[in-house]
Amino acid sequence: MEAREIIIRPIISEKSYRAIDTNRYSFEVNYRATKPHIRAAVEEIFNVKVIGVQTINVKPKPKRRGAHAGVTRRWKKAVVELAPGNRIEFFGAT
Protein backbone atom coordinates (compact mmCIF):
# COMPACT_ATOMS: atom_id res chain seq x y z
CA MET A 1 0.00 0.00 0.00
CA GLU A 2 1.19 3.45 -0.95
CA ALA A 3 1.32 6.16 1.75
CA ARG A 4 -1.35 8.20 -0.05
CA GLU A 5 -3.63 5.20 -0.09
CA ILE A 6 -3.26 4.75 3.65
CA ILE A 7 -3.92 8.32 4.81
CA ILE A 8 -7.34 9.26 3.45
CA ARG A 9 -8.05 12.64 5.05
CA PRO A 10 -7.33 14.64 8.16
CA ILE A 11 -10.10 14.78 10.75
CA ILE A 12 -10.97 18.38 11.47
CA SER A 13 -13.27 18.77 14.42
CA GLU A 14 -13.36 20.40 17.77
CA LYS A 15 -12.04 17.26 19.39
CA SER A 16 -9.22 16.66 16.93
CA TYR A 17 -8.32 20.31 17.14
CA ARG A 18 -7.93 20.10 20.87
CA ALA A 19 -5.64 17.07 20.47
CA ILE A 20 -3.23 19.11 18.36
CA ASP A 21 -2.23 20.89 21.57
CA THR A 22 -0.66 17.63 22.73
CA ASN A 23 0.91 17.05 19.32
CA ARG A 24 -1.61 14.39 18.28
CA TYR A 25 -3.08 14.51 14.79
CA SER A 26 -6.13 12.57 13.63
CA PHE A 27 -6.74 11.00 10.25
CA GLU A 28 -9.12 8.71 8.54
CA VAL A 29 -7.04 5.84 7.29
CA ASN A 30 -7.43 2.84 5.06
CA TYR A 31 -9.43 0.22 6.93
CA ARG A 32 -6.85 -2.44 6.25
CA ALA A 33 -3.88 -0.29 7.33
CA THR A 34 -2.02 -1.30 10.46
CA LYS A 35 -0.28 0.97 12.96
CA PRO A 36 3.15 0.40 11.37
CA HIS A 37 1.64 1.27 7.98
CA ILE A 38 0.18 4.46 9.34
CA ARG A 39 3.39 5.45 11.12
CA ALA A 40 5.38 5.00 7.94
CA ALA A 41 2.82 6.81 5.81
CA VAL A 42 2.57 9.88 8.09
CA GLU A 43 6.35 10.09 8.37
CA GLU A 44 6.63 9.90 4.63
CA ILE A 45 3.91 12.37 3.68
CA PHE A 46 4.44 15.03 6.31
CA ASN A 47 8.12 14.50 6.91
CA VAL A 48 7.79 14.21 10.69
CA LYS A 49 8.82 11.81 13.45
CA VAL A 50 5.97 9.74 14.83
CA ILE A 51 6.24 8.41 18.36
CA GLY A 52 2.87 6.76 18.74
CA VAL A 53 -0.18 5.60 16.82
CA GLN A 54 -3.58 4.76 18.18
CA THR A 55 -6.30 3.42 15.97
CA ILE A 56 -10.03 3.26 16.37
CA ASN A 57 -12.39 1.13 14.35
CA VAL A 58 -15.38 3.34 13.92
CA LYS A 59 -18.41 1.08 13.95
CA PRO A 60 -21.17 1.37 11.37
CA LYS A 61 -24.13 3.35 12.64
CA PRO A 62 -27.66 2.36 11.71
CA LYS A 63 -29.33 4.97 9.54
CA ARG A 64 -32.72 4.97 8.00
CA ARG A 65 -34.34 7.13 5.47
CA GLY A 66 -38.03 6.47 5.41
CA ALA A 67 -38.58 2.80 4.80
CA HIS A 68 -35.03 2.19 3.75
CA ALA A 69 -32.81 0.98 6.53
CA GLY A 70 -29.04 0.89 6.24
CA VAL A 71 -25.82 1.51 8.01
CA THR A 72 -22.99 3.96 7.60
CA ARG A 73 -19.67 2.73 6.31
CA ARG A 74 -17.23 1.36 8.85
CA TRP A 75 -13.93 3.17 8.86
CA LYS A 76 -10.68 3.46 10.71
CA LYS A 77 -9.48 6.52 12.55
CA ALA A 78 -5.87 6.96 13.56
CA VAL A 79 -4.50 9.39 16.15
CA VAL A 80 -0.83 9.92 15.57
CA GLU A 81 1.45 11.40 18.19
CA LEU A 82 4.45 13.25 16.88
CA ALA A 83 7.82 13.71 18.52
CA PRO A 84 8.17 17.10 20.23
CA GLY A 85 9.04 19.86 17.77
CA ASN A 86 7.26 18.22 14.87
CA ARG A 87 4.19 19.82 13.38
CA ILE A 88 1.70 19.22 10.61
CA GLU A 89 0.16 22.23 8.93
CA PHE A 90 -3.45 21.19 9.02
CA PHE A 91 -5.21 23.42 6.56
CA GLY A 92 -3.21 26.33 7.80
CA ALA A 93 -4.48 25.97 11.31
CA THR A 94 -2.42 26.47 14.51
Next chain:
Amino acid sequence: MKTTLSERDGNTVKLTVEVSSEELQEAFDARLRRLSREARLPGFRPGKAPTAMVRRRLGDETILIDAVEERMSGWFSGAMAELGLEAVDHPQIDLEGELPELDRPLGFKATVTVMPEVALGEYKGLKVPKEPVVVEDSEVDTQMDRLRNEFAELRPVTGRGVQKGDFIAADLRATLDGKPVEDLEAGDYVFEVGGERVFAEVEEQVVNMSIDEERTFPVVLPAAFPDDLGGRTVDFTVRVKDIKERELPPLTDKWASEISEFATLLELRQEIRNQIRAGKERAAQQRLIAEALQAAVDNTQVDLPEVMVRNQAEEMLADFKRSLESQGGTLEGYLQAAETTVEQIIETMKPRAANTVKTGLVLDAVAKAEGLEATDEEVSALIAQMAAATRTDVKALENRLRKNGRIEPLREQIVRDKAVDFIAGSAVAEEPAPLDFSIPESVKAAMAAKSASADAPGADSPAAAEAEAPAETPAAAEAEAPARDQAVGNEDMARDAAAEQS
Protein backbone atom coordinates in the same frame (compact mmCIF):
# COMPACT_ATOMS: atom_id res chain seq x y z
CA MET B 1 -7.07 58.45 10.46
CA LYS B 2 -6.18 61.50 8.44
CA THR B 3 -8.96 63.78 7.34
CA THR B 4 -8.80 66.71 5.00
CA LEU B 5 -11.51 68.96 3.75
CA SER B 6 -10.85 68.95 0.06
CA GLU B 7 -13.73 71.02 -1.26
CA ARG B 8 -16.58 73.12 -0.03
CA ASP B 9 -19.28 74.34 -2.33
CA GLY B 10 -22.10 76.01 -0.42
CA ASN B 11 -23.44 73.30 1.83
CA THR B 12 -21.79 70.47 0.01
CA VAL B 13 -18.53 69.27 1.41
CA LYS B 14 -16.03 66.85 0.04
CA LEU B 15 -13.74 65.06 2.46
CA THR B 16 -10.68 63.02 1.83
CA VAL B 17 -10.09 60.46 4.51
CA GLU B 18 -7.23 58.06 4.92
CA VAL B 19 -7.63 55.15 7.27
CA SER B 20 -4.29 53.80 8.46
CA SER B 21 -3.43 50.16 7.95
CA GLU B 22 -3.48 49.60 11.72
CA GLU B 23 -7.04 50.86 11.90
CA LEU B 24 -7.94 48.71 8.96
CA GLN B 25 -6.33 45.69 10.63
CA GLU B 26 -8.23 46.40 13.80
CA ALA B 27 -11.50 46.56 11.88
CA PHE B 28 -10.62 43.34 10.12
CA ASP B 29 -9.82 41.54 13.37
CA ALA B 30 -13.00 42.75 15.00
CA ARG B 31 -15.05 41.59 12.05
CA LEU B 32 -13.32 38.20 12.03
CA ARG B 33 -13.93 37.74 15.75
CA ARG B 34 -17.57 38.54 15.26
CA LEU B 35 -17.89 36.19 12.32
CA SER B 36 -16.17 33.42 14.28
CA ARG B 37 -18.59 33.78 17.12
CA GLU B 38 -21.41 32.53 14.94
CA ALA B 39 -19.65 30.67 12.16
CA ARG B 40 -20.94 27.17 11.47
CA LEU B 41 -18.24 24.82 10.30
CA PRO B 42 -18.66 21.06 10.00
CA GLY B 43 -17.04 19.30 12.95
CA PHE B 44 -17.49 22.27 15.25
CA ARG B 45 -20.35 23.47 17.34
CA PRO B 46 -21.61 26.81 16.00
CA GLY B 47 -19.23 29.56 17.00
CA LYS B 48 -16.59 27.15 18.31
CA ALA B 49 -14.49 27.01 15.19
CA PRO B 50 -11.03 28.59 15.54
CA THR B 51 -10.75 32.05 13.97
CA ALA B 52 -7.89 30.90 11.78
CA MET B 53 -10.14 28.33 10.16
CA VAL B 54 -12.96 30.78 9.71
CA ARG B 55 -10.59 33.22 8.09
CA ARG B 56 -9.31 30.57 5.74
CA ARG B 57 -12.78 29.47 4.90
CA LEU B 58 -14.27 32.91 4.08
CA GLY B 59 -11.21 34.47 2.58
CA ASP B 60 -9.55 37.70 3.65
CA GLU B 61 -11.12 39.78 0.94
CA THR B 62 -14.71 39.09 1.92
CA ILE B 63 -14.00 39.72 5.56
CA LEU B 64 -12.18 42.94 4.79
CA ILE B 65 -14.98 44.29 2.59
CA ASP B 66 -17.45 43.45 5.32
CA ALA B 67 -15.24 45.12 7.86
CA VAL B 68 -14.96 48.29 5.79
CA GLU B 69 -18.71 48.41 5.28
CA GLU B 70 -19.22 47.94 8.97
CA ARG B 71 -16.81 50.67 9.99
CA MET B 72 -17.41 53.16 7.22
CA SER B 73 -20.14 55.16 8.92
CA GLY B 74 -18.03 55.34 12.06
CA TRP B 75 -15.01 56.53 10.12
CA PHE B 76 -17.14 59.07 8.33
CA SER B 77 -18.69 60.52 11.44
CA GLY B 78 -15.27 60.55 13.09
CA ALA B 79 -13.96 62.55 10.17
CA MET B 80 -16.90 64.95 10.36
CA ALA B 81 -16.38 65.41 14.08
CA GLU B 82 -12.70 66.09 13.50
CA LEU B 83 -13.60 68.88 11.10
CA GLY B 84 -16.41 70.10 13.31
CA LEU B 85 -19.06 69.58 10.65
CA GLU B 86 -22.55 68.22 10.98
CA ALA B 87 -24.04 66.16 8.18
CA VAL B 88 -27.70 66.49 7.28
CA ASP B 89 -27.77 63.74 4.73
CA HIS B 90 -26.29 60.36 4.02
CA PRO B 91 -22.81 60.80 2.61
CA GLN B 92 -21.79 59.57 -0.76
CA ILE B 93 -18.72 57.47 -0.23
CA ASP B 94 -16.28 56.88 -3.01
CA LEU B 95 -13.55 54.31 -2.55
CA GLU B 96 -12.08 55.47 -5.82
CA GLY B 97 -12.26 52.05 -7.36
CA GLU B 98 -9.82 50.61 -4.87
CA LEU B 99 -10.46 47.39 -3.09
CA PRO B 100 -9.35 47.60 0.50
CA GLU B 101 -6.24 45.62 1.27
CA LEU B 102 -4.67 44.63 4.54
CA ASP B 103 -1.31 46.20 5.38
CA ARG B 104 -2.16 49.21 3.28
CA PRO B 105 -3.94 52.39 4.30
CA LEU B 106 -7.41 52.83 2.84
CA GLY B 107 -8.34 56.16 1.32
CA PHE B 108 -11.81 57.32 0.43
CA LYS B 109 -13.65 60.45 -0.52
CA ALA B 110 -16.97 61.40 0.99
CA THR B 111 -19.38 63.96 -0.41
CA VAL B 112 -22.11 65.13 1.90
CA THR B 113 -24.47 67.97 2.59
CA VAL B 114 -23.70 69.70 5.86
CA MET B 115 -25.64 71.97 8.17
CA PRO B 116 -25.80 75.35 6.50
CA GLU B 117 -24.17 78.32 8.08
CA VAL B 118 -26.78 80.50 9.65
CA ALA B 119 -26.13 84.22 9.33
CA LEU B 120 -28.42 85.54 12.03
CA GLY B 121 -29.90 88.93 11.36
CA GLU B 122 -31.65 91.15 13.87
CA TYR B 123 -33.52 89.05 16.37
CA LYS B 124 -33.44 91.15 19.52
CA GLY B 125 -35.93 93.91 20.10
CA LEU B 126 -37.73 93.33 16.84
CA LYS B 127 -40.53 95.76 16.17
CA VAL B 128 -43.84 94.07 15.60
CA PRO B 129 -46.94 95.98 14.61
CA LYS B 130 -49.43 96.03 17.40
CA GLU B 131 -52.99 95.39 16.50
CA PRO B 132 -55.48 96.98 18.83
CA VAL B 133 -57.77 94.53 20.52
CA VAL B 134 -61.28 95.76 19.95
CA VAL B 135 -64.48 94.05 20.95
CA GLU B 136 -67.39 95.25 18.90
CA ASP B 137 -70.86 95.45 20.41
CA SER B 138 -72.09 93.27 17.59
CA GLU B 139 -69.75 90.48 18.70
CA VAL B 140 -71.16 90.63 22.20
CA ASP B 141 -74.66 90.64 20.74
CA THR B 142 -73.94 87.56 18.68
CA GLN B 143 -72.70 85.77 21.76
CA MET B 144 -75.74 86.84 23.73
CA ASP B 145 -78.03 85.60 20.96
CA ARG B 146 -76.30 82.28 21.00
CA LEU B 147 -76.81 82.07 24.73
CA ARG B 148 -80.48 82.92 24.35
CA ASN B 149 -80.94 80.30 21.68
CA GLU B 150 -79.33 77.76 23.93
CA PHE B 151 -81.86 78.51 26.64
CA ALA B 152 -84.79 78.86 24.27
CA GLU B 153 -87.94 76.91 25.00
CA LEU B 154 -90.25 75.24 22.52
CA ARG B 155 -93.86 76.32 22.78
CA PRO B 156 -96.75 74.66 20.97
CA VAL B 157 -98.27 76.92 18.33
CA THR B 158 -101.96 77.25 17.70
CA GLY B 159 -103.93 79.38 15.34
CA ARG B 160 -101.37 79.67 12.57
CA GLY B 161 -99.62 77.54 10.02
CA VAL B 162 -96.03 76.42 9.89
CA GLN B 163 -93.44 79.14 9.58
CA LYS B 164 -89.77 79.09 8.89
CA GLY B 165 -87.83 78.51 12.11
CA ASP B 166 -90.57 76.40 13.67
CA PHE B 167 -89.93 72.93 14.96
CA ILE B 168 -92.49 70.54 13.57
CA ALA B 169 -93.29 66.90 14.02
CA ALA B 170 -94.56 65.17 10.91
CA ASP B 171 -95.18 61.77 9.38
CA LEU B 172 -93.21 61.39 6.18
CA ARG B 173 -93.59 58.84 3.46
CA ALA B 174 -92.82 58.57 -0.20
CA THR B 175 -93.89 56.45 -3.13
CA LEU B 176 -92.12 55.75 -6.37
CA ASP B 177 -94.47 54.70 -9.16
CA GLY B 178 -97.09 53.89 -6.56
CA LYS B 179 -94.75 51.72 -4.47
CA PRO B 180 -93.71 52.96 -1.04
CA VAL B 181 -90.04 53.75 -0.50
CA GLU B 182 -89.19 52.45 2.94
CA ASP B 183 -86.01 54.45 3.38
CA LEU B 184 -87.96 57.65 3.20
CA GLU B 185 -90.57 56.73 5.73
CA ALA B 186 -90.59 58.28 9.18
CA GLY B 187 -93.28 58.76 11.76
CA ASP B 188 -93.33 61.76 14.10
CA TYR B 189 -90.12 63.02 12.61
CA VAL B 190 -89.09 66.25 14.33
CA PHE B 191 -87.12 68.85 12.42
CA GLU B 192 -86.55 72.55 12.21
CA VAL B 193 -88.00 74.23 9.19
CA GLY B 194 -85.01 75.90 7.58
CA GLY B 195 -82.59 73.67 9.50
CA GLU B 196 -81.64 71.89 6.28
CA ARG B 197 -82.16 68.47 7.78
CA VAL B 198 -84.75 67.44 5.20
CA PHE B 199 -85.10 67.91 1.45
CA ALA B 200 -85.41 71.55 0.36
CA GLU B 201 -88.74 70.75 -1.33
CA VAL B 202 -90.16 69.50 1.94
CA GLU B 203 -89.11 72.62 3.79
CA GLU B 204 -90.68 74.74 1.10
CA GLN B 205 -93.95 72.86 0.93
CA VAL B 206 -94.47 72.57 4.61
CA VAL B 207 -94.72 76.32 5.14
CA ASN B 208 -98.26 77.47 5.95
CA MET B 209 -99.53 73.95 6.53
CA SER B 210 -101.56 73.51 9.67
CA ILE B 211 -101.78 70.62 12.11
CA ASP B 212 -103.24 67.41 10.64
CA GLU B 213 -102.97 68.78 7.15
CA GLU B 214 -101.51 66.42 4.59
CA ARG B 215 -99.83 67.37 1.37
CA THR B 216 -98.25 65.36 -1.42
CA PHE B 217 -95.73 66.75 -3.85
CA PRO B 218 -92.90 65.50 -6.09
CA VAL B 219 -89.34 65.43 -4.80
CA VAL B 220 -86.28 64.85 -6.97
CA LEU B 221 -83.85 62.72 -4.99
CA PRO B 222 -80.24 63.86 -4.91
CA ALA B 223 -77.86 62.10 -7.25
CA ALA B 224 -75.97 60.51 -4.36
CA PHE B 225 -79.05 58.74 -3.01
CA PRO B 226 -78.39 55.02 -2.46
CA ASP B 227 -80.14 52.02 -4.06
CA ASP B 228 -80.20 53.48 -7.57
CA LEU B 229 -82.78 56.02 -6.54
CA GLY B 230 -80.54 58.99 -7.23
CA GLY B 231 -82.13 61.50 -9.58
CA ARG B 232 -85.54 59.77 -9.51
CA THR B 233 -88.66 61.68 -8.66
CA VAL B 234 -90.79 60.36 -5.84
CA ASP B 235 -94.18 61.45 -4.55
CA PHE B 236 -93.61 62.72 -1.10
CA THR B 237 -96.35 62.98 1.46
CA VAL B 238 -96.08 65.05 4.62
CA ARG B 239 -98.60 65.11 7.37
CA VAL B 240 -97.97 67.74 10.00
CA LYS B 241 -98.65 66.47 13.51
CA ASP B 242 -97.40 69.22 15.72
CA ILE B 243 -95.94 72.71 15.44
CA LYS B 244 -93.72 74.31 18.02
CA GLU B 245 -91.91 77.57 17.93
CA ARG B 246 -88.76 78.54 19.64
CA GLU B 247 -89.33 81.12 22.29
CA LEU B 248 -86.28 83.07 23.24
CA PRO B 249 -86.01 84.02 26.87
CA PRO B 250 -86.52 87.71 27.54
CA LEU B 251 -83.41 89.72 28.15
CA THR B 252 -83.91 90.53 31.81
CA ASP B 253 -81.77 90.62 34.91
CA LYS B 254 -83.81 87.72 36.20
CA TRP B 255 -82.89 85.56 33.25
CA ALA B 256 -79.28 86.58 33.58
CA SER B 257 -79.19 85.57 37.22
CA GLU B 258 -80.89 82.25 36.44
CA ILE B 259 -78.42 81.12 33.85
CA SER B 260 -75.25 82.64 35.23
CA GLU B 261 -73.59 83.68 38.42
CA PHE B 262 -74.24 87.31 37.55
CA ALA B 263 -77.10 89.26 39.05
CA THR B 264 -77.77 91.60 36.17
CA LEU B 265 -77.85 91.51 32.44
CA LEU B 266 -75.27 94.25 32.29
CA GLU B 267 -72.81 92.21 34.31
CA LEU B 268 -73.38 89.20 32.09
CA ARG B 269 -72.71 91.30 29.04
CA GLN B 270 -69.59 92.66 30.63
CA GLU B 271 -68.37 89.15 31.39
CA ILE B 272 -69.00 88.04 27.83
CA ARG B 273 -67.17 91.07 26.58
CA ASN B 274 -64.25 90.26 28.86
CA GLN B 275 -64.13 86.70 27.63
CA ILE B 276 -64.09 87.79 24.02
CA ARG B 277 -61.40 90.31 24.81
CA ALA B 278 -59.28 87.72 26.62
CA GLY B 279 -59.58 85.40 23.64
CA LYS B 280 -58.58 88.12 21.26
CA GLU B 281 -55.70 89.17 23.44
CA ARG B 282 -54.41 85.62 23.52
CA ALA B 283 -54.69 85.46 19.76
CA ALA B 284 -52.92 88.81 19.50
CA GLN B 285 -50.13 87.54 21.73
CA GLN B 286 -49.82 84.43 19.60
CA ARG B 287 -49.70 86.57 16.53
CA LEU B 288 -47.06 88.78 18.08
CA ILE B 289 -44.88 85.79 18.86
CA ALA B 290 -45.38 84.34 15.42
CA GLU B 291 -44.67 87.64 13.75
CA ALA B 292 -41.55 88.34 15.79
CA LEU B 293 -40.33 84.86 15.03
CA GLN B 294 -41.04 85.25 11.36
CA ALA B 295 -39.25 88.59 11.34
CA ALA B 296 -36.21 86.99 12.94
CA VAL B 297 -36.38 84.23 10.36
CA ASP B 298 -36.76 86.68 7.50
CA ASN B 299 -33.76 88.66 8.74
CA THR B 300 -31.61 85.59 8.67
CA GLN B 301 -29.61 84.45 5.70
CA VAL B 302 -29.41 80.71 5.27
CA ASP B 303 -28.71 78.73 2.18
CA LEU B 304 -31.06 75.85 2.92
CA PRO B 305 -29.90 72.50 1.63
CA GLU B 306 -32.50 70.88 -0.56
CA VAL B 307 -32.35 67.59 1.35
CA MET B 308 -33.38 69.25 4.60
CA VAL B 309 -36.37 70.87 2.94
CA ARG B 310 -37.31 67.65 1.27
CA ASN B 311 -37.03 65.62 4.46
CA GLN B 312 -39.20 68.16 6.23
CA ALA B 313 -41.76 68.09 3.43
CA GLU B 314 -41.81 64.30 3.61
CA GLU B 315 -42.36 64.47 7.32
CA MET B 316 -45.24 66.83 6.77
CA LEU B 317 -46.67 64.45 4.23
CA ALA B 318 -46.39 61.63 6.74
CA ASP B 319 -48.25 63.78 9.28
CA PHE B 320 -50.90 64.48 6.70
CA LYS B 321 -51.19 60.77 5.97
CA ARG B 322 -51.57 60.01 9.66
CA SER B 323 -54.29 62.59 10.04
CA LEU B 324 -56.09 61.15 7.03
CA GLU B 325 -55.84 57.68 8.48
CA SER B 326 -57.09 58.80 11.86
CA GLN B 327 -60.21 59.95 10.03
CA GLY B 328 -60.50 56.61 8.31
CA GLY B 329 -59.13 57.71 4.96
CA THR B 330 -56.07 56.71 3.06
CA LEU B 331 -53.45 58.72 1.26
CA GLU B 332 -54.15 56.75 -1.91
CA GLY B 333 -57.81 57.67 -1.74
CA TYR B 334 -56.96 61.29 -1.24
CA LEU B 335 -54.55 61.30 -4.15
CA GLN B 336 -57.22 59.87 -6.38
CA ALA B 337 -59.88 62.31 -5.25
CA ALA B 338 -57.61 65.32 -5.58
CA GLU B 339 -56.05 64.00 -8.78
CA THR B 340 -52.56 64.61 -7.57
CA THR B 341 -49.42 62.67 -6.79
CA VAL B 342 -47.18 62.37 -3.78
CA GLU B 343 -44.51 64.27 -5.67
CA GLN B 344 -46.86 67.15 -6.34
CA ILE B 345 -47.96 67.37 -2.74
CA ILE B 346 -44.37 67.40 -1.59
CA GLU B 347 -43.65 70.13 -4.10
CA THR B 348 -46.47 72.29 -2.80
CA MET B 349 -45.39 71.67 0.78
CA LYS B 350 -41.85 72.75 0.14
CA PRO B 351 -42.24 76.48 0.76
CA ARG B 352 -43.74 75.82 4.16
CA ALA B 353 -41.23 73.08 4.83
CA ALA B 354 -38.41 75.47 3.97
CA ASN B 355 -39.76 78.01 6.42
CA THR B 356 -40.06 75.39 9.14
CA VAL B 357 -36.52 74.18 8.58
CA LYS B 358 -35.22 77.72 8.53
CA THR B 359 -37.13 78.58 11.67
CA GLY B 360 -35.56 75.63 13.43
CA LEU B 361 -32.09 76.66 12.32
CA VAL B 362 -32.69 80.24 13.42
CA LEU B 363 -33.91 79.10 16.81
CA ASP B 364 -30.88 76.87 17.24
CA ALA B 365 -28.60 79.71 16.24
CA VAL B 366 -30.30 82.13 18.62
CA ALA B 367 -30.11 79.58 21.43
CA LYS B 368 -26.42 79.17 20.77
CA ALA B 369 -25.78 82.89 20.54
CA GLU B 370 -27.63 83.53 23.78
CA GLY B 371 -26.29 80.46 25.57
CA LEU B 372 -29.75 79.03 26.14
CA GLU B 373 -29.71 75.53 27.51
CA ALA B 374 -32.11 73.00 28.91
CA THR B 375 -31.40 71.60 32.34
CA ASP B 376 -32.13 68.02 33.33
CA GLU B 377 -34.82 69.32 35.66
CA GLU B 378 -36.56 71.05 32.79
CA VAL B 379 -36.45 67.88 30.74
CA SER B 380 -37.90 65.90 33.64
CA ALA B 381 -40.59 68.51 34.13
CA LEU B 382 -41.57 68.27 30.48
CA ILE B 383 -41.70 64.49 30.67
CA ALA B 384 -43.85 64.70 33.77
CA GLN B 385 -46.13 67.07 31.93
CA MET B 386 -46.38 64.71 28.97
CA ALA B 387 -47.07 61.81 31.30
CA ALA B 388 -49.86 63.75 32.96
CA ALA B 389 -51.36 64.68 29.60
CA THR B 390 -51.41 61.08 28.40
CA ARG B 391 -52.15 59.61 31.83
CA THR B 392 -49.13 57.37 31.83
CA ASP B 393 -46.63 56.62 34.50
CA VAL B 394 -43.80 59.15 34.53
CA LYS B 395 -41.10 56.55 35.03
CA ALA B 396 -42.48 54.28 32.32
CA LEU B 397 -42.71 57.15 29.88
CA GLU B 398 -39.20 58.27 30.66
CA ASN B 399 -37.83 54.79 30.12
CA ARG B 400 -39.66 54.43 26.88
CA LEU B 401 -38.40 57.78 25.63
CA ARG B 402 -34.90 56.91 26.67
CA LYS B 403 -35.04 53.60 24.89
CA ASN B 404 -36.23 55.24 21.68
CA GLY B 405 -33.65 58.00 21.92
CA ARG B 406 -36.37 60.63 22.26
CA ILE B 407 -34.82 62.45 25.21
CA GLU B 408 -32.37 64.51 23.18
CA PRO B 409 -35.08 65.81 20.83
CA LEU B 410 -37.05 66.89 23.89
CA ARG B 411 -34.07 68.79 25.16
CA GLU B 412 -33.71 70.48 21.79
CA GLN B 413 -37.38 71.31 21.86
CA ILE B 414 -37.01 73.00 25.22
CA VAL B 415 -34.05 74.99 23.99
CA ARG B 416 -35.98 76.04 20.90
CA ASP B 417 -38.97 77.05 22.99
CA LYS B 418 -36.64 79.16 25.06
CA ALA B 419 -35.30 80.76 21.92
CA VAL B 420 -38.86 81.54 20.84
CA ASP B 421 -39.52 83.06 24.25
CA PHE B 422 -36.34 85.05 23.96
CA ILE B 423 -37.21 86.48 20.57
CA ALA B 424 -40.80 87.19 21.54
CA GLY B 425 -39.81 88.56 24.93
CA SER B 426 -37.45 91.08 23.46
CA ALA B 427 -39.79 92.05 20.65
CA VAL B 428 -41.43 95.44 20.89
CA ALA B 429 -45.04 95.85 19.94
CA GLU B 430 -45.39 98.99 17.94
CA GLU B 431 -48.42 101.06 17.09
CA PRO B 432 -49.20 100.50 13.45
CA ALA B 433 -48.00 103.18 11.10
CA PRO B 434 -50.83 105.54 10.24
CA LEU B 435 -52.38 104.73 6.92
CA ASP B 436 -50.76 106.52 4.07
CA PHE B 437 -53.30 108.85 2.52
CA SER B 438 -50.87 110.64 0.26
CA ILE B 439 -51.46 110.36 -3.40
CA PRO B 440 -49.15 107.96 -5.22
CA GLU B 441 -46.91 109.64 -7.78
CA SER B 442 -48.53 107.75 -10.64
CA VAL B 443 -52.00 108.98 -9.73
CA LYS B 444 -50.67 112.50 -9.34
CA ALA B 445 -49.15 112.34 -12.78
CA ALA B 446 -52.37 111.05 -14.31
CA MET B 447 -54.35 113.73 -12.56
CA ALA B 448 -51.97 116.41 -13.69
CA ALA B 449 -52.19 115.20 -17.25
CA LYS B 450 -55.96 115.11 -17.10
CA SER B 451 -56.33 118.51 -15.61
CA ALA B 452 -53.76 119.87 -17.99
CA SER B 453 -55.92 118.86 -20.93
CA ALA B 454 -59.16 120.01 -19.33
CA ASP B 455 -58.07 123.18 -17.58
CA ALA B 456 -55.66 125.76 -18.54
CA PRO B 457 -52.05 125.14 -17.51
CA GLY B 458 -51.13 126.49 -14.09
CA ALA B 459 -54.32 125.12 -12.47
CA ASP B 460 -52.28 123.15 -10.05
CA SER B 461 -54.21 123.72 -6.88
CA PRO B 462 -57.70 122.76 -8.04
CA ALA B 463 -56.30 119.61 -9.63
CA ALA B 464 -54.66 118.59 -6.39
CA ALA B 465 -57.84 119.25 -4.43
CA GLU B 466 -59.81 117.24 -6.92
CA ALA B 467 -57.33 114.43 -6.84
CA GLU B 468 -57.48 114.03 -3.10
CA ALA B 469 -61.01 112.74 -2.87
CA PRO B 470 -60.98 109.87 -5.36
CA ALA B 471 -57.42 108.92 -4.61
CA GLU B 472 -58.17 108.25 -0.99
CA THR B 473 -60.05 105.07 -1.50
CA PRO B 474 -57.63 103.07 -3.65
CA ALA B 475 -54.71 104.16 -1.52
CA ALA B 476 -56.41 103.06 1.66
CA ALA B 477 -57.49 99.81 0.11
CA GLU B 478 -53.99 99.20 -1.09
CA ALA B 479 -52.57 99.81 2.35
CA GLU B 480 -54.99 97.38 3.89
CA ALA B 481 -54.60 94.53 1.48
CA PRO B 482 -50.99 93.59 2.26
CA ALA B 483 -51.75 93.85 5.94
CA ARG B 484 -54.43 91.23 5.52
CA ASP B 485 -52.18 88.95 3.55
CA GLN B 486 -49.61 89.17 6.25
CA ALA B 487 -52.12 88.31 8.92
CA VAL B 488 -53.06 85.15 7.05
CA GLY B 489 -49.43 84.18 6.72
CA ASN B 490 -48.96 84.62 10.41
CA GLU B 491 -51.80 82.35 11.23
CA ASP B 492 -50.05 79.70 9.21
CA MET B 493 -46.92 80.32 11.19
CA ALA B 494 -48.73 80.11 14.48
CA ARG B 495 -50.24 76.84 13.39
CA ASP B 496 -46.88 75.49 12.38
CA ALA B 497 -45.40 76.57 15.67
CA ALA B 498 -48.25 74.96 17.54
CA ALA B 499 -47.91 71.77 15.53
CA GLU B 500 -44.24 71.66 16.24
CA GLN B 501 -44.77 72.09 19.93
CA SER B 502 -47.25 69.30 20.14
